[in-house]
Amino acid sequence: MDTKELLKKVRQIEIKIKRRTNNLFLGEYHSSFKGRGMTFSEVRPYAIGDDVRSIDWNKTAQYSQPYVKTFEEERELSLILLVDISASQNFGTRKQLKKETVAEICASLAFSALGNNDKVGLILFSDEVELFLPPAKGRFHALRIIRELIEFEPKNAQTNLNKALKFLLQTQKRKSIVFILSDFTEINYAKSLNAAARQHDITGIRVYDEKEEILPDIGIVQFRDVETGALQIVNTSSKNVRNQHKVFYEKVRIQFKNNFNTAGADSLSIKTDDDYIKKLLHYFKHHHTT
Known part of the structure; x- marks a missing residue:
């Protein structure tokens, strides 16, 4: 994507988000997250x-x-966007890719925070932390965050949420509002999440595509794992294979919900073709800091 096209895309997202995140949205954000x-x-x-x-x-x-x-x-709160940029985010069969939905959700949260005079920071992670923008205020900072979410090319393809949460604790000593955006197909992150939730007000947003959780019956197909690069021949006509695939994603969904509940943190799931503004509004109405 060249510079002109990138700036056009950033501007399109800014206009779209500001039009949809009206004063009601800003007010709900304000009442949801209390100051010090x-x-x-x-x-x-x-x-x-x-x-x-x-x-x-x-x-x-x-x-x-x-x-x-x-x-x-x-107030003077800090909002941290902890965003998974591993290869699995480049998937989408409906309205848009998962990474595009994530970028728009982050833009909504960032402009809401800045509208309430809060700072916003960004952590992009794969199996390493690949970019850190410390919390700051201002429209240009928000646009920088959107630009990085659109343009940033990760060095690594895999995911390690544990390292990202450890980095969060190392860099953010004061209590912050933290949104973790990922598909959460990684399983073993509960211990790190518990530690982070003791320090910060954390919410997990699972962004997923409905089609990736349902394996279609299309015969014998060669699949490549986008994160590991491993190739595998799969007989999608096998009912047992399709059921195993379905069970795996059901486990992901349940474990995601259970991990955040156990940590005392909030969570919500958003499909790539969902009205995410409506879901965020519902979340703000029911979330209150202590």
């Missing part, structure tokens, strides 16, 4: 409806009329 606490703002005259517990008795005595202290939320 409340800080003193000002003292002003009492108005009907104010909480009497907020009355400043010193000012009230000084001016012979009631005054109240007001406070505002201290």
